[in-house]
Amino acid sequence: MTDTSRRKLILGGLAVAAGAAGLDVAARLAEKYGLIPPDHGGIYGPGETLNYAFQRVFARHALAREFPPSMISPRPFPNEIAPPSDAFKRLQAGGFADWRLTIDGLVDRPAAFSLDQLRSFPRNSQITEVSCEEGWSYVAQWTGVRLSHVLNLAGVRPRARYVVYFSIEPDWWDSIDIDEAMHPQTFLTYGMNDNDLPVGNGGPLRMRVPRQLGYKSVKFITHLTVTDDIKGFGKGLGSAAPEGGYAWYAGV
Amino acid sequence: MATLQPAQAPLGADASISAASVPRADFRSRHAALVRITHWIFALCFFALLVTGIEILISHPRFYWGETGNDLTKPWLQIPIPSSRNLVPTGYGYVLPDENGWSRALHFEAAWVVVFTGLLYAIFGFFAGHFRKNLLPTGSDLSWRSFSAAIGNHLRFRRPPQHEAWSYNVLQRLAYLFVIFILFPLIVWTGLAMSPTFTAAFPSSAILLGGKQTARTIHFLASIALVLFLVVHILMIALAGFWRRTRAMITGRVHPAGSPMERP
Numbered sequence: 463m464t465d466t467s468r469r470k471l472i473l474g475g476l477a478v479a480a481g482a483a484g485l486d487v488a489a490r491l492a493e494k495y496g497l498i499p500p501d502h503g504g505i506y507g508p509g510e511t512l513n514y515a516f517q518r519v520f521a522r523h524a525l526a527r528e529f530p531p532s533m534i535s536p537r538p539f540p541n542e543i544a545p546p547s548d549a550f551k552r553l554q555a556g557g558f559a560d561w562r563l564t565i566d567g568l569v570d571r572p573a574a575f576s577l578d579q580l581r582s583f584p585r586n587s588q589i590t591e592v593s594c595e596e597g598w599s600y601v602a603q604w605t606g607v608r609l610s611h612v613l614n615l616a617g618v619r620p621r622a623r624y625v626v627y628f629s630i631e632p633d634w635w636d637s638i639d640i641d642e643a644m645h646p647q648t649f650l651t652y653g654m655n656d657n658d659l660p661v662g663n664g665g666p667l668r669m670r671v672p673r674q675l676g677y678k679s680v681k682f683i684t685h686l687t688v689t690d691d692i693k694g695f696g697k698g699l700g701s702a703a704p705e706g707g708y709a710w711y712a713g714v
Numbered sequence: 715m716a717t718l719q720p721a722q723a724p725l726g727a728d729a730s731i732s733a734a735s736v737p738r739a740d741f742r743s744r745h746a747a748l749v750r751i752t753h754w755i756f757a758l759c760f761f762a763l764l765v766t767g768i769e770i771l772i773s774h775p776r777f778y779w780g781e782t783g784n785d786l787t788k789p790w791l792q793i794p795i796p797s798s799r800n801l802v803p804t805g806y807g808y809v810l811p812d813e814n815g816w817s818r819a820l821h822f823e824a825a826w827v828v829v830f831t832g833l834l835y836a837i838f839g840f841f842a843g844h845f846r847k848n849l850l851p852t853g854s855d856l857s858w859r860s861f862s863a864a865i866g867n868h869l870r871f872r873r874p875p876q877h878e879a880w881s882y883n884v885l886q887r888l889a890y891l892f893v894i895f896i897l898f899p900l901i902v903w904t905g906l907a908m909s910p911t912f913t914a915a916f917p918s919s920a921i922l923l924g925g926k927q928t929a930r931t932i933h934f935l936a937s938i939a940l941v942l943f944l945v946v947h948i949l950m951i952a953l954a955g956f957w958r959r960t961r962a963m964i965t966g967r968v969h970p971a972g973s974p975m976e977r978p
């Protein structure tokens with residue numbers, strides 16, 4: 463073995479060791495600062511993790527674009543939904559008077575709110591865009607209460623990391639990290655374009671997460687759970703979306 | 715040879731003797747190692763991005779200008795193919811299976827690889843002189859005579875002269891520069907301008923283009939341009955000697971025409 467090749471070998475070995483140590487440090491830092499999504503495993507895990515980590519570093523507090531009233535889409539597109547369940551139809555027949563939003567998990571005061579109670583909370587509006595992963599989009603004015611307001615009423619405990627939210631329809635649930643949940647544009651939405659939120663667009667109550675793709679804005683919300691461990695829900699991937707092959711983090 | 719004393723032989727004597735016995739070309743690298751490695755990473759990623767891009771397109775094969783567009787608005791362009799979504803008015807009586815989940819995941823993952831590889835390539839291109847020496851047209855290239863000669867040779871599908879195995883002609887240089895400095899940045903930019911969180915942090919990325927749907931439409935048109943480039947690229951390689959040029963991009967070596975190494 464010549465001197466040159468020995469030197470190359472030693473340098474190469476050191477570079478590999480430094481690279482491995484660097485990756486390990488990066489992984490620890492990423493975990494500490496909440497840059498690893500629940501669906502970080504598998505062959506697409508690195509891509510999902512880069513998407514999430516990049517946006518959490520560069521856009522943690524950024525506000526979704528808001529538009530002037532003149533840009534509201536004349537016909538807000540109601541995407542296809544499964545036929546409503548009997549539970550939904552019963553509540554609909556009663557004018558949603560008995561609709562309840564329950565909150566439990568890592569909160570000091572588990573609660574259940576009616577739609578009237580939610581409407582009595584500070585009312586906020588935003589003119590933002592729904593962007594579907596398929597490619598289409600529309601702009602609407604969304605009215606509701608900030609999710610952070612409701613979470614603060616219930617008293618979120620410091621170690622909370624995710625808010626999991628459930629539709630009344632079976633197998634339809636999702637979750638967001640606590641930053642997204644406390645974000646001022648994340649709404650529990652009950653109104654659209656100065657009217658009640660139509661059923662086709664998620665009425666009577668829709669989670670609105672305008673910084674992420676449309677599928678994170680789950681329709682017909684009845685239940686919130688605050689947690690520090692997402693592994694306990696479904697297959698532990700953070701929501702129903704990754705179980706169907708879709709990314710948990712949809713801010714892309 | 716007899717006069718050369720062994721003690722006086724220079725250190726590199728062995729190499730210089732064997733260099734004389736084989737064509738000099740074997741010792742000059744046609745493409746730098748970094749260019750060859752990044753070329754094949756790009757090729758692999760382009761294939762992944764194209765296939766997954768088509769899958770994603772199938773879920774909404776309609777294009778619009780401006781900020782918004784959906785099944786209730788008039789498209790600028792509707793690709794006449796069936797869709798993987800029920801509500802898209804395609805005119806076909808059936809719906810294709812939904813492949814968006816893995817397609818989107820692979821699309822973004824391949825895009826990350828392309829961006830990192832692209833940065834590496836750009837740093838190399840600027841600092842090692844690759845862009846200046848190999849891609850920037852030379853002064854004489856830009857004359858009308860040189861242009862018309864190059865265009866004429868291409869139109870007649872003439873096999874390129876031997877010296878072109880060692881450099882790029884003016885049309886090649888301009889095509890590569892267009893892809894590297896126009897299409898590549900454009901397709902990354904328009905991709906990012908569709909992201910709801912990226913545009914939250916950098917709203918001008920979408921506003922400067924004229925809106926999210928405009929970004930999506932340009933992303934599509936740029937991908938068409940890249941496919942056209944790929945078709946011409948492969949056609950030209952076939953014309954110049956497919957295996958010879960492909961081998962040069964893998965090993966870096968050029969074998970002269972007519973040598974036993976020319977054919978696979």
